Amino acid sequence: MTQRSKYRIPFLVALLGLLLVPLWLSAEPVPGRDDRLVAKVVAQLLQQGHVTKPKIGEEISKRLFQRYLKDLDPGKLYFLQSDIDEFKKQETELGSMLLKGDVGFAYKVYGRFLERIGQRLKLIDELLDAKYDFTVKEYLNTDNAKTEYAKDAEELRDRWRKRIKFDLLLERLGTKPLPEAEAKKKIHDRYHGFSRRMKQLDNYDLLEVYLSGLSASLDPHGAYMSPNTVEDFEISMRLRLEGIGALLREENGQIILVETVPGGAAAKDGRLKANDKIIAVAQGDGKFVDIVDMKLRNAVKLIRGKKGTKVELKVIPAGKIEPVVYALTRQQIEIKSQAARSEIIEQGKKPNGEPYKIGVIDLPSFYAAPPGKEAGAIKSASKDVTRILEELKSKGVDGVILDMRRNPGGLLSEAVALAGLFIDQGPVVQVKDRRSGVRKYNDPEKGVVYDGPLMVLVSRGSASASEIVAGALQDYGRALVVGDSATHGKGTVQAVEDLADRLELPTAKLGALRLTFQQFYRVNGDSTQNKGVQSDIVLPSLTEYLATPEKDMDFALPFDRVQPADYEKVNMVPAEVKAVLKTRSEQRVKDSKDFAKLAKDIERVKTIKARKQIPLNEKELKEQMTKEEADKLDKTGEEPEPKSDNGVYKFPRDFTNNEILKIMEDFLQGKKLLQSRSVSPQRKSVAVFVEQDKTPILIAARRLSR
Numbered sequence: 291m292t293q294r295s296k297y298r299i300p301f302l303v304a305l306l307g308l309l310l311v312p313l314w315l316s317a318e319p320v321p322g323r324d325d326r327l328v329a330k331v332v333a334q335l336l337q338q339g340h341v342t343k344p345k346i347g348e349e350i351s352k353r354l355f356q357r358y359l360k361d362l363d364p365g366k367l368y369f370l371q372s373d374i375d376e377f378k379k380q381e382t383e384l385g386s387m388l389l390k391g392d393v394g395f396a397y398k399v400y401g402r403f404l405e406r407i408g409q410r411l412k413l414i415d416e417l418l419d420a421k422y423d424f425t426v427k428e429y430l431n432t433d434n435a436k437t438e439y440a441k442d443a444e445e446l447r448d449r450w451r452k453r454i455k456f457d458l459l460l461e462r463l464g465t466k467p468l469p470e471a472e473a474k475k476k477i478h479d480r481y482h483g484f485s486r487r488m489k490q491l492d493n494y495d496l497l498e499v500y501l502s503g504l505s506a507s508l509d510p511h512g513a514y515m516s517p518n519t520v521e522d523f524e525i526s527m528r529l530r531l532e533g534i535g536a537l538l539r540e541e542n543g544q545i546i547l548v549e550t551v552p553g554g555a556a557a558k559d560g561r562l563k564a565n566d567k568i569i570a571v572a573q574g575d576g577k578f579v580d581i582v583d584m585k586l587r588n589a590v591k592l593i594r595g596k597k598g599t600k601v602e603l604k605v606i607p608a609g610k611i612e613p614v615v616y617a618l619t620r621q622q623i624e625i626k627s628q629a630a631r632s633e634i635i636e637q638g639k640k641p642n643g644e645p646y647k648i649g650v651i652d653l654p655s656f657y658a659a660p661p662g663k664e665a666g667a668i669k670s671a672s673k674d675v676t677r678i679l680e681e682l683k684s685k686g687v688d689g690v691i692l693d694m695r696r697n698p699g700g701l702l703s704e705a706v707a708l709a710g711l712f713i714d715q716g717p718v719v720q721v722k723d724r725r726s727g728v729r730k731y732n733d734p735e736k737g738v739v740y741d742g743p744l745m746v747l748v749s750r751g752s753a754s755a756s757e758i759v760a761g762a763l764q765d766y767g768r769a770l771v772v773g774d775s776a777t778h779g780k781g782t783v784q785a786v787e788d789l790a791d792r793l794e795l796p797t798a799k800l801g802a803l804r805l806t807f808q809q810f811y812r813v814n815g816d817s818t819q820n821k822g823v824q825s826d827i828v829l830p831s832l833t834e835y836l837a838t839p840e841k842d843m844d845f846a847l848p849f850d851r852v853q854p855a856d857y858e859k860v861n862m863v864p865a866e867v868k869a870v871l872k873t874r875s876e877q878r879v880k881d882s883k884d885f886a887k888l889a890k891d892i893e894r895v896k897t898i899k900a901r902k903q904i905p906l907n908e909k910e911l912k913e914q915m916t917k918e919e920a921d922k923l924d925k926t927g928e929e930p931e932p933k934s935d936n937g938v939y940k941f942p943r944d945f946t947n948n949e950i951l952k953i954m955e956d957f958l959q960g961k962k963l964l965q966s967r968s969v970s971p972q973r974k975s976v977a978v979f980v981e982q983d984k985t986p987i988l989i990a991a992r993r994l995s996r
Contacts, residue, residue, distance in 0.1 A: 322493030326391035331789050332501045332514050332803050333388040339807050340508050346385035353507035355381045361499050368406040371439040396500040407485045414481050417454045418474045424908035430456045433902040455906050463912055479542045490585040510843040512806045517799040518587055528659045529668050533594035535623040543583040554623040561616050570604035578604055597622045628654050630674040631939035638955040648954050649682035649690045650941045656700025656755040672707035679740045689743035689958050699754025706731045709762045711739040717855040718762045720811040728852050744769040745954055750837035753778035760823045761812040767861040772827045779840035781819030783808035815854040819847055826868045827875050830888055835895050875953050884945035
């Protein structure tokens with residue numbers, strides 16, 4: 291969860307007179323002229339403003355030391371133990387160095403890293419020319435945490451031999467096996483491409499890795515964001531950019547089109563197609579700039595630009611040789627795939643024979659467009675969901691599902707406002723910081739936009755702001771929470787501190803610090819930190835085992851509690867109703883062949899994650915890596931991406947989502963119904979049930995006048 295910060299900590303910085311310009315690194319990197327200033331400000335802000343009140347001393351220095359080396363060389367394939375022994379002489383000094391603005395260690399290690407990459411490329415090319423016996427019984431160690439750095443060239447060579455052998459085995463056993471020559475070229479290009487990308491880091495890229503390592507030594511969610519990353523972050527918050535609307539990737543030095551953004555200039559023009567190669571860019575009628583071998587981010591910056599301006603692209607269409615030139619006019623593009631969307635689904639039958647109408651709202655994040663002239667169709671998460679709810683009500687939906695399974699969070703203010711759409715009034719979340727103690731954030735507007743049956747979908751990927759909404763609606767008894775056993779477990783608030791604003795340098799671009807300065811708590815007093823929000827009904831999923839929860843992250847803050855807030859439950863989802871819905875769902879899952887297959891997939895994924903080594907014997911590896919296992923290894927652990935039909939959102943109809951709709955159908959009616967009444971003494975609410983075959987299922991609730 292992020293909050294646009296007004297948090298201010300006074301301190302002096304003696305380097306304000308520096309000319310602030312980025313530096314492009316060569317093979318002999320030297321610090322940029324603004325690095326000292328950025329490092330000093332970030333270190334001081336963390337020490338003075340972080341919620342844990344840290345002292346950036348020896349312990350934090352040791353954490354940073356380990357984190358930086360891990361970020362550069364996670365597989366311990368490039369550095370030697372002698373490198374680490376040399377670096378270790380400064381291990382406890384890094385914090386004090388940064389407080390003085392000294393980033394020399396970051397450049398020293400990075401310079402050595404580039405040197406080692408060059409050496410390893412020669413070894414990789416040599417090993418790719420070698421012959422391999424795939425019948426030998428040997429193993430590749432995958433437990434990097436317990437692996438030591440290679441002590442000498444011989445040990446390192448054997449480590450790389452096994453790595454290349456494994457790479458070749460994957461190509462032999464893939465769903466589309468490659469001939470040996472093609473497989474070797476693919477692996478060659480992969481490692482040489484990595485080398486090229488590493489050499490293209492500029493000083494801000496390196497600062498982002500190093501200073502984010504410092505922040506991550508305090509908690510998992512703080513980070514230094516370079517100016518380019520800040521721009522990307524702002525786009526993600528406002529869901530709006532200016533350009534041609536093209537998603538690009540880099541492959542072997544080529545900039546390749548993945549897809550165009552619906553509604554963007556490129557999509558409307560129609561000439562750019564997937565897998566087209568963009569080789570040069572010109573501004574207006576200016577000269578073309580060659581972008582082959584250019585860092586992807588820099589190529590994107592050349593293509594982006596202010597709406598109304600012209601850009602020319604020199605393109606080699608997919609499957610052709612001769613380049614063509616496309617002239618496009620940039621425009622403002624709204625990223626509608628990341629905005630709230632909805633669909634009405636017909637499910638089951640009412641007593642009168644008509645199907646139930648269920649409104650499904652997909653909410654991927656908590657965003658907000660900046661006020662003023664830039665405002666377009668996408669306003670904010672809360673405003674967009676308000677509009678959608680009004681549309682769903684006008685079409686007579688019987689219930690609403692709020693899908694936040696892919697929602698990693700966003701703006702705190704939007705989470706509070708969105709939860710308030712479903713409750714009349716009262717606190718939504720409690721926030722604690724080191725200066726003000728515990729404060730309550732209340733529903734900003736009295737009244738309810740939607741007061742009917744509500745289900746909230748969550749997963750291990752649902753984090754931060756989405757946990758605030760799910761937790762509040764669960765505490766109020768307003769919604770049924772369905773999904774993984776628990777959400778991610780992020781109970782901290784980050785403020786984005788623009789460093790140039792902090793230093794009163796309005797024209798400078800120094801990046802920003804995402805600072806963890808608060809913790810949030812549910813209205814029942816529980817933190818979501820590490821614990822998350824537990825689902826009322828748990829559905830088996832791969833996300834549960836593929837996603838990494840907060841509690842398993844390095845330096846995650848502990849769970850704690852504060853006093854419960856004063857709030858009135860509406861009791862629209864009584865415990866006895868949850869029990870009935872849970873029992874019915876568990877029985878359907880038990881009887882489902884699809885869920886039975888999923889259970890086997892889950893066991894395979896758990897087995898794969900538990901392995902500490904991989905066989906390099908082709909027969910043994912083939913037995914382990916069934917097609918199903920290989921497919922699971924390729925998945926990210928996220929829920930299925932919502933589909934679109936000519937730009938219209940479609941709720942994916944897989945077996946998991948079909949079960950979700952069945953639960954909602956039970957929630958609305960059920961097949962065994964019993965009339966009963968339940969009055970909440972706190973809220974004076976009446977839960978109304980309908981009778982049919984003696985099982986109570988909640989239909990609606992209304993508040994009694996006092």
